[in-house]
Amino acid sequence: GNPSTETQKIMKSLLPSTVQEGLTAGSQFWNASKTLKTLIEEGYFQNKENSNSGVVLPPLIQSMTAESDSLGLTPGENSELALSALGCCVFYLKKCIIDKEILSMAKFEEYVPVDSDIGKGTKSSIFTKTNQRMVLDGVTLANL
Structure with a gap:
């Protein structure tokens, strides 16, 4: 969740006036599995016309899940970092209480x-x- 000391030095020298704060792994910076689970459980992508059909992930996120997992809860082989970064964004959107408005647009x-x-x-x-x-x-x- 936190950048290395060298990366922090670079960021502080390039962006000295910005507030920079590390995130706690697990609770603030989610892993890929927790991200997928949260996206599905929170119902961000619920089909509004047919509420019985359940949650369908947007095509791009669906392509990042393992093909062998029909539920979409397992990250794909090369998608762990991208989904983890998305989880960090979802955490922040939830903290700002705008997660439903932004994520329900499903534009990725x-x-x-x-x-x-x-x-x-x-x-x-x-x-x-x-x-x-x-x-x-x-x-x-x-x-x-």
């Missing part, structure tokens, strides 16, 4: 860094195809 997009696309020869991320988003990397933040 996968971020694939531009440089990893080049190395793997995979299709480009939606972030590189649109002018509606800005990626703030370390160099950009330092120049602000």
